[in-house]
Amino acid sequence: MLTQERRAQVADVTDLNQLKCELNALQAVDVGDCIVEMPPEQRAIAFRLLNKDHAIAVFEYLPPEVQEELINSLQDTQVCQIIEAMQPDARAELFDELPAGIVKRLVQQLSPAERQATATILGYAEGTAGRAMTTEYVRLREGLTVGEALSKIRLADGDKETIYYAYVTDNNRKLVRVVSLRQLLFSLPEARIRDIASSRVIKAYTEMPQEEAAQLMKRYDLIALPVVDREDRLVGIITIDDVVDILEEEATADIQKLAGVSGGDEAALSPPQVTIRKRLPWLLGNIGLYIGAASAIAPFQKVISLVPVLAVIMPILSNTSGNVAIQALSVTVRGLGVGEVTPKDTLKILRKEILAGLGTALALGLALGILSLIWSSQQEWWVALVAAMVMGINVFIAATLGTLLPMGLKRVNLDPALISGPLLTTMLDAVGFLTFLTLVSLALHMVGNG
């Protein structure tokens, strides 16, 4: 892997012959990184130094804004060659980002087959298996022999994204069997495909969310997954390199959404204005909501001035039940994300969280009770009792909601990570403060101090 220093070094080479040597000796993804490091006016120059096949591979690794820049500064014929040679899924991704005018012009220059492939993929909604697939795969008829199949694969190569699986379709293009290149190589040339190909085909549907397709490939250890339409006709395949990216993006989105970064797709190196746009609206919204939670305290100002130790205890109450909620939430959201649990398991998980929650509530309630006893004056021993009780109740509610809310969202087909940790914390604080201060007020009256 190319270090940051090495990338900067290559990006700084000014002698074009040397640059050409250096770039063509690197892996495509590394060349992409070097080009990104360069000042914009040099990018097209560097790109023109690449051998043709290498240039096409490098182009697929560039970020959309640099791709657009190159499209604008390279010659039309060169642009056409690259766009024509791109994998249909990478091309669809690029077209998604480009201005409509440029896309129209580029589409017109595509060959009919490639134009059709791109249109097919762009016809499916973003985030679906149909959008993530490529249309370049190996298709075989059942009647072929292994020898014929191997010859077909050898002739077809080049533009196929993977040749390690071939898919067998019937006369209506319906997907019926799958055979691996490994199986083909280890069979006799005269064997029939229908006899060696397996009819146990794991497949995705075009409208399936791409994460679900990715989870299927993970579960069954596949390096390519066929995608079929509603009539079970084969329309494309998803390859493992895309799946790795999909799974990583999903995990990033879960982490960031749990933390309240909107959209869940901030890059660590995004410019400050993007960072503010991704984080501030949510923070302001949350402060808005938190008025609700904190307003619960406002009417009790008199109680607080009588028993100021409450101001010491309340943050502990809020902090601890917040932590419990975030733990439960994170475990549940991730469990749903990797398909380890489904909404069907709600009862099972709820039972577990109730038991674990009770244990945790008891331990933490006791801890806070003892702490409050130390902090309060002797006359205020009852504050410790109330604090311990409310802590227990709140921790229990926190564990339960942290589990139930994401399960519920998933059940109605919403994103479980919509409930961010801090949002849940705010809700818990509102309830916690109100219960605590109300109980304290009641106790004050009973003790006769009120």
Place this chain on the structure above:
Amino acid sequence: MLTQERRAQVADVTDLNQLKCELNALQAVDVGDCIVEMPPEQRAIAFRLLNKDHAIAVFEYLPPEVQEELINSLQDTQVCQIIEAMQPDARAELFDELPAGIVKRLVQQLSPAERQATATILGYAEGTAGRAMTTEYVRLREGLTVGEALSKIRLADGDKETIYYAYVTDNNRKLVRVVSLRQLLFSLPEARIRDIASSRVIKAYTEMPQEEAAQLMKRYDLIALPVVDREDRLVGIITIDDVVDILEEEATADIQKLAGVSGGDEAALSPPQVTIRKRLPWLLGNIGLYIGAASAIAPFQKVISLVPVLAVIMPILSNTSGNVAIQALSVTVRGLGVGEVTPKDTLKILRKEILAGLGTALALGLALGILSLIWSSQQEWWVALVAAMVMGINVFIAATLGTLLPMGLKRVNLDPALISGPLLTTMLDAVGFLTFLTLVSLALHMVGNG
């Protein structure tokens, strides 16, 4: 994919002939799930119904406790067959979990070659590339022709985990080239391996953390990665199916550690006692630490009884700067996790966070200032001013620490996710409460109320 209902259905079949048919028609991973669903006493019975090759595949998918159960209840010869046929990496994983006595017995019954392979893998520390690799790969000499190489691959199959890449070594077993099965198929049989294999080999070192090896495969879109020792000798390969699991586990660990679940490996369906063990120690530790933060409030009880609106403002201060910290932390930890940033980028990221932090601090400080003005009585307008100021400072510190702390941990080769969100929040609260109440006390004196 098998639904939970379908699994339960298969697990409930009592007629052995029917069960045999059902199980042998399923994918290995699905059979594994069905067996897990069964009551323990039926598992061995069901397992014995599987065809031999299927049984070996199914066994690799079972959780360690069920594997151990089967080892104890199956006949010794059958156990030996299975253990002998397992992939060395899966076998090493199993041996890691089994009691030493059983491992010793099983190792003695392995063939010398398999025993050697297992010993090699177990010789590397957990979590390294060496431990995650398998020793079954295709190795070629440079002098072979393509035709000879293909024959060698055909003869060797069966026990090789992947045949889609072959690795070329020199006389000292040093890894010098790599060639894909695709390249072999599309070359003339009489071509020499040395002429078609690429010398640009992406490789991992045995002691490299497994996540780094996984990130390499992700970056270069590989389906297998060679692993070499310090002398550059080829010792194994890591395959893409393992990488997908490694990346998913790392993401889960990051999510859970950020939320303060110790070890970061709680399963959503773990029993309650595991949940309590994974969560409670950290919660109790955090309450312990939070004594520090809340103690900062205790000496100010008199101030609070004079200005009880402080008890309304403090939770908002704490909540908001906590949120800012968790956002920055999550983006940074994830950025480090996927290799998007490295400690080298600290300055770049710090600049970004300072700018974004200033913007956020300004907006949130203003928001809290206005809120406090509304809540406080007219004589307490200065409380709003202090609140706004402290909020600004605290938010700024939160954004900076949320970025710097994980970068710093990574720089000294510790896990950046060691700084969980709540831990950082506790630190921020201690500083925030102290600054706020100190400034309020000073202002009280100045305004002449003190």
